Amino acid sequence: MNLTEPQCGTDLGLIRTRAVPNGDGSYSITGTKIFISSGEHDLTDNIIHLVLAKTPDAPDSVKGISLFIVPKYLVNDDGSLGERNTLSCGSIEHKMGIHANATCVMNYDGAKGWMVGEENKGLAAMFVMMNAARLGVGIQGLGQADIAYQNAVQYAQDRRQGRALTGPQDPTQKADPLFVHPDVRRMLMDGKAVVEGLRGLCLWGALQVDLAHGAASEEERQQADDLVSLLTPVIKGYGTDKGYDVATNAQQVFGGHGYIEEQGMSQYVRDARITMIYEGANGVQAMDLVGRKLAQNGGRAIQAFFAIVDAECAAAKDKPAFADFAGQLEKANGELKAATMWFMANGMTNPNNVGAGAHHYMHIMGIVALGLMWLRMAEAAQKALDEGRGSKAFLEAKLVTARHFGERFIPDAGALRRKIEAGSEAMMALTPDQFFAA
Numbered sequence: 001m002n003l004t005e006p007q008c009g010t011d012l013g014l015i016r017t018r019a020v021p022n023g024d025g026s027y028s029i030t031g032t033k034i035f036i037s038s039g040e041h042d043l044t045d046n047i048i049h050l051v052l053a054k055t056p057d058a059p060d061s062v063k064g065i066s067l068f069i070v071p072k073y074l075v076n077d078d079g080s081l082g083e084r085n086t087l088s089c090g091s092i093e094h095k096m097g098i099h100a101n102a103t104c105v106m107n108y109d110g111a112k113g114w115m116v117g118e119e120n121k122g123l124a125a126m127f128v129m130m131n132a133a134r135l136g137v138g139i140q141g142l143g144q145a146d147i148a149y150q151n152a153v154q155y156a157q158d159r160r161q162g163r164a165l166t167g168p169q170d171p172t173q174k175a176d177p178l179f180v181h182p183d184v185r186r187m188l189m190d191g192k193a194v195v196e197g198l199r200g201l202c203l204w205g206a207l208q209v210d211l212a213h214g215a216a217s218e219e220e221r222q223q224a225d226d227l228v229s230l231l232t233p234v235i236k237g238y239g240t241d242k243g244y245d246v247a248t249n250a251q252q253v254f255g256g257h258g259y260i261e262e263q264g265m266s267q268y269v270r271d272a273r274i275t276m277i278y279e280g281a282n283g284v285q286a287m288d289l290v291g292r293k294l295a296q297n298g299g300r301a302i303q304a305f306f307a308i309v310d311a312e313c314a315a316a317k318d319k320p321a322f323a324d325f326a327g328q329l330e331k332a333n334g335e336l337k338a339a340t341m342w343f344m345a346n347g348m349t350n351p352n353n354v355g356a357g358a359h360h361y362m363h364i365m366g367i368v369a370l371g372l373m374w375l376r377m378a379e380a381a382q383k384a385l386d387e388g389r390g391s392k393a394f395l396e397a398k399l400v401t402a403r404h405f406g407e408r409f410i411p412d413a414g415a416l417r418r419k420i421e422a423g424s425e426a427m428m429a430l431t432p433d434q435f436f437a438a
């Protein structure tokens, strides 16, 4: 995907790359793209670049962007590779992480390309791929969190330091494993709650993608499509924010050995960091959620989400084992509703109120969405235990981890709502000069 240029990242209206018609249906593409993942490599015979560019008379804004297919090698009529196109890799970026991926500056010098879709509708066409990629990046964050967490669990078992606060747990040794320390447990339990909850959310999102295509009725297909659209910035933004937290906490479990390269933990932190930045930085995901997704179709998607959470909480509250958790989750859903109402009441008069609270809102929604996943997992685990199916240790751990999520994550929803309701006044009050004032 070739979107980014030196002067334009988030704001694609600033694109300068030009596409001039050659008169034979093809275009001549000229411009410089930066940060292009796998822009150049020899893993495949050909590379097909999807390039955003502007045609000569296009409006000078996001409304004037078209999408082009630009192959590294032109393809002959019989499908064989032809001459090399006039595009080249200017340099490979030196990065903080994901070193296995060549991130390239790409120069297009009158390269031959073909338009995809309609003129000036390129951004919408690109978004088909970007929406899928955003879900992919959410899963990338999950994957990095998970491997970092798994390493931390093993290290907490192997490494012995100090004694348990309640007295020696392993008197045969001079020290107990790290596992005995509540603060180490905090990091491990948080990691377990996020990784398993986020995995659930990614799978629920994937199910909605399938239902959007293949559900029996138009109504079901539409609701699934609405939910995918609503959840995409949450899976990407909340998922990668929390995924990064898990990776740094997993590194923290290793103490100094996590900072030294030998153990490999710092790589997970470096690799996880990019997931919060590319495919639309997480602040931009939050703006997509509150600025576009909430209001779409008269709020149909968020209303459907509220209704799902409310219905499942109401059903679970009748079961004594889940009444507490369902009550907490229902309250968090109430915080989300209140924050939504607050935006509606205060966003029109001052849009900065929405911008100032967007990131907090995305996190409340992440908490509610993961809370829903934990409610479902806990209910399924209890059912399996009652029926004598599956591994008891695994299922009991699910119940305890759900409780941890209820105790340590769900309460944050109330604090985040209060931050949203603080508005934007103090946030926006200082002049840029005042930031520099000593």
Ligand SMILES: Cc1cc2nc3c(=O)[nH]c(=O)nc-3n(C[C@H](O)[C@H](O)[C@H](O)COP(=O)(O)OP(=O)(O)OC[C@H]3O[C@@H](n4cnc5c(N)ncnc54)[C@H](O)[C@@H]3O)c2cc1C
Pocket (backbone or CB within 6 Å): 001, 002, 003, 004, 008, 009, 010, 011, 034, 035, 036, 037, 038, 095, 098, 103, 274, 277, 278, 279, 280, 281, 282, 283, 284, 287
């Ligand atoms: C390793 C790597 C691989 C990449 N791969 C690709 C690729 O394959 N193809 C490609 O086209 N691009 C790629 N990118 C570019 C990436 O998508 C952009 O870096 C990213 O979208 C942010 O753009 P920017 O860096 O210009 O930051 P800017 O747009 O300058 O943003 C800077 C900060 O300001 C915030 N911000 C900006 N505008 C707003 C706004 N309107 N509201 C709120 N906050 C705002 C952002 O959230 C961010 O925190 C890659 C980048 C990296 C580092």
